[in-house]
Amino acid sequence: MTHALTRLTGLLALAALTLPTDISAQGTAAPVSLNPGSEFRDCADCPAMVVIPPGQFDMGFDGGEEGRYEGPVRRITINYAYAVGKYEVSNAEYRRFINDTGHVSARDCNLLRDGTYRAEPGTNWQDPGYQRPIRENEPVVCISWNDAKAFVAWLARRTGQPYRLLTEAEWEYLGRGNRGGHRFVWGERPAEACRESNVFDQSAKRARPDRRIDAAPCDDGFAEVAPVGSLAANPFGVHDILGNVWEWVEDCYVMPLPPSAPRDGSAQLAEGCDRRGSRGGSWLSSFSRQTPTFRGRDPATLVSQIFGLRVARDLSASRPTADTTPRAPAPASK
Secondary structure, three states: OHHHHHHHHHHHHHHOOEEEEEOOOOOOEEEEEOOOOOEEOOOOOOOOEEEEOOEEEEEOOOOEEOOEEOOOOEEEEEOOOEEEEOOOOEHHHHHHHHHHHOOOOOOOOEEEEOOEEEEOOOOEOOEOOOOOOOOOOOEOOOOOHHHHHHHHHHHHHHHOOOEEEOOHHHHHHHHHOOOOOOOOOOOOOHHHHHHHOEOOOHHHHHHOOOOOOOOOOOOOOOOOOOOOOOOOOOOOOOOOOOEOOEEEEEEEOOOOOOOOOOOOOOOOOOOOOOOEEEEOOOOOOOHHHOOOOOOEEEOOOOOEOOEEOOEEEEOOOOOOOOOOOOOOOOOOOO
């Protein structure tokens, strides 16, 4: 696995390929380096993007919570570079989308009240139930999967570039950050979780003593949602990939993943499309769920105080497309 990744990334770096991109809202062209870790913006106020190299990894975990099997483990080969938002989409970025399009974002956000999530009438992305004004540099939340899709479609139209949501495989590749061998990216050192991830930690536990879930044995200084990029980046140069807010992904949810599920980095869209995937955990989620392999599964219309998005962008026309051919549901397992 290490050999293959080194060879692929080495070839990519040596090639020093570039693609044209827009660097302003008016569409002035400039090259984008495909060197791994390179950063760019397609317009002055577009999301900051990071180039992710090709690679291989073992996706999934042979275990999980009751009724939430995270396997089977499958070798995934992503043979294309792609770009991903360096940060989760912020309130400021989402506000520009709303102002430009007049999009009516979902309302009645699910908030945690007395140990139960329930829809709170009147709440939305501008008032997600924080009991204080939102901050422009915090990740946008209380958006549905449909809202997330509308955002990336607008960004694609605005820039003329192929923006989209991440696939589950692309997200997990990012989430792992080339750190194999452990279920948690911090390995056997759970106190290291707060270095990169705004998880449910000791500060959150003090603020919510009635929240009876497992907490990280560390303190990141944020008892609730944190401004994007507040903590260290992962090895790919991406911030908040674990923790802070759940991130909607493109895939339909099916469990377990069938043998026909893609192994090339593309989305699984043939089964289970009554629910969509999300990844990454949040500042209010159980510590045990802050892993690269835990899979969220919710209707596209769900609106939650801890759900946001991160954008992706194609860098090559050779990226494989998802198979959307409907299939019969796989038999239940595990």
